[in-house]
Structure formats: C-alpha cells, structure tokens
Amino acid sequence: MKTYINPIKSEWQDILKRPTKTVEDIEQTVLKVFNDVIVNGDSAVNNYTKIYDNVVIDELVVSSKEIKEARNHLSEDLKKAIKMAKSNIKQFHKAQKTSKVFVKTMKGVKCWQEKRPIEKVGLYIPGGTAPLFSTVLMLAIPAKIAGCKEIVLCSPPNKEGKIPNEVLYTADLCGVTKIIKAGGIQAVAGLTFGTASIPKVYKIFGPGNQFVTVAKQLATKYGVAIDMPAGPSELLVMADESAHPAYVASDLLSQAEHGMDSQVILVTTSEKFATQVTEQVASQLQELPRKDIATAAINNSRAIVVEDFKTALDLINEYGPEHFIVATERDDYFVKKIANAGSVFIGNYTPESAGDYASGTNHTLPTNGFSKAYSGVNLDSFMKSMTFQKISQKGLKNIGKAVEIMAEAEGLQAHKNAVTIRLKDIE
Numbered sequence: 039m040k041t042y043i044n045p046i047k048s049e050w051q052d053i054l055k056r057p058t059k060t061v062e063d064i065e066q067t068v069l070k071v072f073n074d075v076i077v078n079g080d081s082a083v084n085n086y087t088k089i090y091d092n093v094v095i096d097e098l099v100v101s102s103k104e105i106k107e108a109r110n111h112l113s114e115d116l117k118k119a120i121k122m123a124k125s126n127i128k129q130f131h132k133a134q135k136t137s138k139v140f141v142k143t144m145k146g147v148k149c150w151q152e153k154r155p156i157e158k159v160g161l162y163i164p165g166g167t168a169p170l171f172s173t174v175l176m177l178a179i180p181a182k183i184a185g186c187k188e189i190v191l192c193s194p195p196n197k198e199g200k201i202p203n204e205v206l207y208t209a210d211l212c213g214v215t216k217i218i219k220a221g222g223i224q225a226v227a228g229l230t231f232g233t234a235s236i237p238k239v240y241k242i243f244g245p246g247n248q249f250v251t252v253a254k255q256l257a258t259k260y261g262v263a264i265d266m267p268a269g270p271s272e273l274l275v276m277a278d279e280s281a282h283p284a285y286v287a288s289d290l291l292s293q294a295e296h297g298m299d300s301q302v303i304l305v306t307t308s309e310k311f312a313t314q315v316t317e318q319v320a321s322q323l324q325e326l327p328r329k330d331i332a333t334a335a336i337n338n339s340r341a342i343v344v345e346d347f348k349t350a351l352d353l354i355n356e357y358g359p360e361h362f363i364v365a366t367e368r369d370d371y372f373v374k375k376i377a378n379a380g381s382v383f384i385g386n387y388t389p390e391s392a393g394d395y396a397s398g399t400n401h402t403l404p405t406n407g408f409s410k411a412y413s414g415v416n417l418d419s420f421m422k423s424m425t426f427q428k429i430s431q432k433g434l435k436n437i438g439k440a441v442e443i444m445a446e447a448e449g450l451q452a453h454k455n456a457v458t459i460r461l462k463d464i465e
Contacts, residue, residue: 130398146433162244165194169202178212184420194221287318
C-alpha cells in the first residue's frame, strides 16, 4: 500500500482514483454480445460461455436433480450457517415493509400510495474465483419478501459445467424460480432480451466485474431497470491509534481478496498507525490462499494520513466508499456526519465480513462513488410505488377551478375541458 502524508485537497482526486476502466473502453464489446444474443438467443449465450468460461453447456437451465444433488453434497454445518444468515437477513428486510400512505388533501379528494412487487427480476451472482452464495441470500430473500413472481438467477458455470453446490442450495432455499448456467455479458443480455431458456425480466440485480457493470448500464437503454452500477468491491477504513492494527489489516485484506480490481483505503490521523497497519497487511497477506489476487488489489490501494477528523470526513465523503468502517475514539462524529457510504460498520468488533454474510444488512452496495446518489439494495429495490386517487363530485367542485386555470395557463385546453365537462354535469 502506498502511503500519503497530509495530501492537499487538490491531490485527492488523483489519489482516490479507482482502478476501473471507463464505459467507453468496454461498451463495444458489450454491444457486440448484446446484438448476437438478440439474433441467436441461447446459441449465442452458450457460445460466449465457451469463449469466456472455457466450458460447453448442453442445457442452460439447472434441473431439479442438480439442485437435489447439491443439497446432499453440503455439510450440515454449512447449511446451518446459511439458514442462520437467512433468518437474520429476512428479519432485517421484512422490517422494511411500509404501510399504505393515505391522505385527504382536501374535502372530497383522497390520495394514497401503495407498493407493488416488480413481477420479474433477474439476479446476477458472480462466479469466477469464488462461489458467492452469500449474494444469493442478499438478493433472493428481499425479492421473495417483496412478492416477485419470477426470480431468475444467472451465474457462470465452473469448469465442469455446473453451478457450485452452495449457490444452488441457497437459491432453492430462498425461493428462486429458475436458475441459469450463464454469466458475464451474455447473462445480462439474456435477462435483457429473453431467449428460449432465459426469461426477459424487468429489473436486474447483482454485482459483477467491470464488463457486467457496463452491460447492466447498457441494459437500461433497452427498457430494463437495474439496481445500481455495482462494480468491483471497495472498502475504506477510518481508524486512529485506539484501533487494532491487526483488525484493520484483516478488514482491508477481506475486501482485497475479492478481485484484482478491488480497492481498499486506510484513512488515519496517525502516521505511526498507518505504518503498523501496512506492516500487518504485508504479514497477513503471506498466509492467504488468494494471495496473488489480494496482492494485486493492495497495489491499487492507499494509506492516507490526515491532520484531523474533519479533514478525514471531507476526504471520505469525497470518495463515497461502498463499505465504510470507522474505528476511532470518536466514532459518533463520523456516524452522524457521514453523507456518502453504502454501508457503515462501527467499532473494533464490527468486521465488514459480518455484513457480507450474516448480520442482516444487504451487501449489494453502490461502488465507484455511486454511494453519493444510490442506496444499497433493500426491500424497496424489489418494489415500485403506485399512487391512487379518488375524487367525489364535491371534491371536483373544490379542486376543479384551480385545475382549469392552471391548464389554460399552460395552453392545454383538453386538460381544462376534461374538468369543465364534468363540472357542467354536476351543476
């Protein structure tokens, strides 16, 4: 990790730059795959799976037999852990349900808002170097609570042409209605346009690499909504000398091992503490099975020493981290004032990995600075708000004149007439 001591504000943008490609770098590749899937459907999806994943798929849809076999291959301890995580995640997301909002705005005019589930959703579960069955929990559970009718899961197959047992078991446990052996751009294309095997959905959820992120963004041009532009994982830790260097290092490495394009950042008011953490990172790194991946991510990462907490807060809000850990003598200062972060973890005993798996909050979060404008996935992500209104004759008499005047002022005569014709009948 490269260390910066009291950098001036004009340097922050360069120091905090993410190691990601721009949309323009990837867009042509995505569009080529999209166009192929539009024309050739399942055949194109299978072809790109062969090209990118080096595996030939005979049947895109996972069978009930495969799900049963997956269930039998998992240890009871793992199944028990997954069920505990499911319980916590379900509790937290179920609590997010809101009741109908009903207001009489004036006599005879009733307005209300109700929420309805998005009927068809697609869940993208990354594969690659790790079976992220935890992401299945984070997406399928709120989708089920919301009442989505079709929950379609896509995940890249492994070298044997299978989806990992952990992913299949968790998907079945959480109520996924169809599981597809496809990942990458081709999976997003299938969910966007539909194929013989992959249903077209209304909204696509889930993190992925830079190609998946751009594919999701371009899917919006074809009328499909997305949760957010969630790309490579990132973590920022704000810590001072009251924190444990070993704990902080372990948190930084927990995100660094996600992928080579992940980024982790330490912000601290102590140069001595920064040195202690970087030494711990170097030491713990040697023991990791995913050492090569974590090392590449650490090379994209930073330790930044600042003068005081106010400067630290300004820098953190400028960065807008996906995950934000605060472990200082004054945690409340940051908790109350943080404006831009996907999810916040407070104190020495709140590792980010708890939120990744089992505490209850969702781990599908905005990256690349999008926490400045986007929320992480929650129950409302799988729902849409619909407004209703009902006006009585008396209500129309009360509101009608104002509508007529406003419509006429905008030059929309038909709008005015829609009120006038009714008022004449009432009178």
